[in-house]
Amino acid sequence: MIRWRRARLTAAREESPTARTLVFEVPDWPGHLAGQHVDVRLTAPDGYTAQRSYSLATPEGVELTVEGLPDGEVSSYLVDELTVGDEIELRGPVGGWFVWRPAVTTPVLLVAGGSGIVPLMAMIRARRLAGGDTPFHLVYSLREPARRYYAAELDAPDPWLTITWVHTRLAPHRRITKDDLPGPGPDVFVCGPTGFVEAAADLLLDVGHDSARIRTERFGG
Amino acid sequence: MGIISRGFRGRPRDDHGRLPPGQYQVHDFPVLSAGPTPRIEQDRWEFAIDTEAGQTHRWSWQELMALPQESPTADIHCVTKWSKFDTTWQGVSLDVLFEDVETAAEYALVHSYGGYTTNLPLEDLLDGKAWICHRFDGEELEPQHGGPARLVVPHLYFWKSAKWVRGIRLLNEDWPGFWESAGYHNYGDPWREQRYEGD
Numbered sequence: 001m002i003r004w005r006r007a008r009l010t011a012a013r014e015e016s017p018t019a020r021t022l023v024f025e026v027p028d029w030p031g032h033l034a035g036q037h038v039d040v041r042l043t044a045p046d047g048y049t050a051q052r053s054y055s056l057a058t059p060e061g062v063e064l065t066v067e068g069l070p071d072g073e074v075s076s077y078l079v080d081e082l083t084v085g086d087e088i089e090l091r092g093p094v095g096g097w098f099v100w101r102p103a104v105t106t107p108v109l110l111v112a113g114g115s116g117i118v119p120l121m122a123m124i125r126a127r128r129l130a131g132g133d134t135p136f137h138l139v140y141s142l143r144e145p146a147r148r149y150y151a152a153e154l155d156a157p158d159p160w161l162t163i164t165w166v167h168t169r170l171a172p173h174r175r176i177t178k179d180d181l182p183g184p185g186p187d188v189f190v191c192g193p194t195g196f197v198e199a200a201a202d203l204l205l206d207v208g209h210d211s212a213r214i215r216t217e218r219f220g221g
Numbered sequence: 222m223g224i225i226s227r228g229f230r231g232r233p234r235d236d237h238g239r240l241p242p243g244q245y246q247v248h249d250f251p252v253l254s255a256g257p258t259p260r261i262e263q264d265r266w267e268f269a270i271d272t273e274a275g276q277t278h279r280w281s282w283q284e285l286m287a288l289p290q291e292s293p294t295a296d297i298h299c300v301t302k303w304s305k306f307d308t309t310w311q312g313v314s315l316d317v318l319f320e321d322v323e324t325a326a327e328y329a330l331v332h333s334y335g336g337y338t339t340n341l342p343l344e345d346l347l348d349g350k351a352w353i354c355h356r357f358d359g360e361e362l363e364p365q366h367g368g369p370a371r372l373v374v375p376h377l378y379f380w381k382s383a384k385w386v387r388g389i390r391l392l393n394e395d396w397p398g399f400w401e402s403a404g405y406h407n408y409g410d411p412w413r414e415q416r417y418e419g420d
C-alpha cells in the first residue's frame with residue numbers, strides 16, 4: 001500500500017497569475033522518477049475528504065505546481081488558501097509509465113498544453129541533473145506568454161533544449177498545428193487537458209510518429 | 222481519519238452514497254489512456270476469445286451487431302478520481318459471447334487495438350457484469366472513448382474497461398496487464414479503493 005504521508009508546506013511561489021508552486025517537506029519521502037505524480041488528500045472538519053492527482057515538478061524533493069481553477073474544489077484551496085506551515089496529506093509516487101529515465105539517451109520531444117508542462121518540466125530538470133548530451137525539444141502551448149510557468153528557466157533554455165512556443169490567444173483561434181511539431185525519431189511525452197492531448201497526439205501520428213513511442217498523460221478538464 | 226486541512230470545507234455533497242471513497246462526481250466525460258487514440262476501421266474490426274486450450278472464437282463487426290443487444294446503465298469510476306453516474310451504453314453481454322466457449326480458466330487478459338492490455342478474473346466478466354459496447358449515450362462510441370467498441374465492466378475502476386477492445390485470452394494463471402504492471406492495483410475495486418499495488 002502506498003501510504004498517506006503528512007506534508008508540510010515550507011515555501012510557495014507564484015508561477016503565473018493563476019498558478020502556484022508549492023514546496024513540501026515530506027519525512028521519509030522514498031524518491032521518484034520524473035513524470036510521476038502524487039495524490040493529495042484534503043480533509044474537512046466534518047470528515048469529508050477530497051483527493052486529486054498532481055504531478056511532481058522536480059526530480060528531487062516534493063514540489064507541485066497547481067493551476068487554480070475557478071470554483072475548483074481542491075486546486076483553489078491549494079492556490080489561494082494553503083499557507084506556509086500548513087499540513088496536508090499526500091501519497092506516492094504514482095505512475096510507472098509516463099516517466100523519463102536518465103539512462104535512456106534517445107532524443108526526447110515534450111508537448112505541453114497549459115499546466116501539462118509540470119511533469120515535463122520535471123523531465124527537463126532531471127535531464128539537466130543527468131548531464132550527457134541527449135537533446136530535448138519542448139513544444140509549449142499556452143494562452144499567452146504571461147501564463148507560462150518556470151519563466152526564469154525557460155526564457156534562458158539550456159543548450160540541449162529547443163523550445164517552440166505556441167500562444168493560442170495571440171492569433172485568432174490559433175491552435176497547435178502540424179507545423180509546430182518536429183517529425184518522428186524522438187520518444188514523445190504529451191501532457192495537458194484531455195482535448196489538447198487528443199489533438200496533439202493525433203497531429204503527431206499525422207506527421208509520422210510511431211504511436212508506440214508516444215506517451216500521454218491527461219489532466220482532465 | 223486524516224489530518225484536518227485548515228480552512229478546507231469542500232463542496233456541498235449530495236451523492237447519496239453513490240460515490241466510492243476518494244471519488245468526486247463529474248458531468249462531462251474525461252478521457253484516460255496511455256497513448257494516442259488508435260485508428261481502427263470497422264470493416265477490418267474483429268473480436269476474438271482465445272481459450273487456454275488454444276481454441277479461438279471470432280466475431281466480425283456484422284456478427285457482433287447481429288447478436289442480442291443490451292442497454293446497461295451504470296455508474297463508472299475512474300482511478301484518476303472522477304465518477305460519472307447513470308452512463309448509458311449499448312452492446313453485447315459477455316454472457317452471450319461466452320455461451321459456446323468451453324473453458325476452465327480462471328483469468329482473462331483483455332487486449333486492445335493499439336496494444337493495451339488489462340487483466341481480471343473471468344468471473345468478473347460473467348453473470349451480467351460486463352459488455353462489449355459500441356454505443357454511448359445514444360450515439361456511436363467515439364474513438365477517444367474507445368470506439369468502435371470497448372469493454373465495459375462498471376464494477377471495477379474504469380481502466381479495466383479496455384477501450385478499442387480486440388479480444389480476450391483465457392489463462393490458467395493471472396497475467397498483469399498494462400496499468401497493473403505499472404504500479405496500479407491488480408483487481409481495482411473502487412469501493413475498497415484499490416487504486417495502487419498493495420492498496
Ligand SMILES: Cc1cc2nc3c(=O)[nH]c(=O)nc-3n(C[C@H](O)[C@H](O)[C@H](O)COP(=O)(O)OP(=O)(O)OC[C@H]3O[C@@H](n4cnc5c(N)ncnc54)[C@H](O)[C@@H]3O)c2cc1C
Binds near residue numbers: 055247
Ligand atoms: C495524473 C494527473 C496529474 C495531474 N497533475 C496536475 C498538475 O501538475 N497541476 C495541476 O494544476 N493539475 C493537475 N492535474 C489535475 C488535477 O488533478 C485536478 O483535476 C485539477 O486541479 C482540478 O481539481 P479541482 O478540485 O480544483 O476542480 P474540480 O472541483 O474537480 O473541477 C472544477 C471544474 O474544472 C473542470 N476541470 C477539472 N480539471 C480540469 C483541468 N485540468 N483543466 C480545466 N478544467 C478542469 C472540471 O470539469 C470542473 O468543471 C492532474 C491530473 C491527473 C489525472
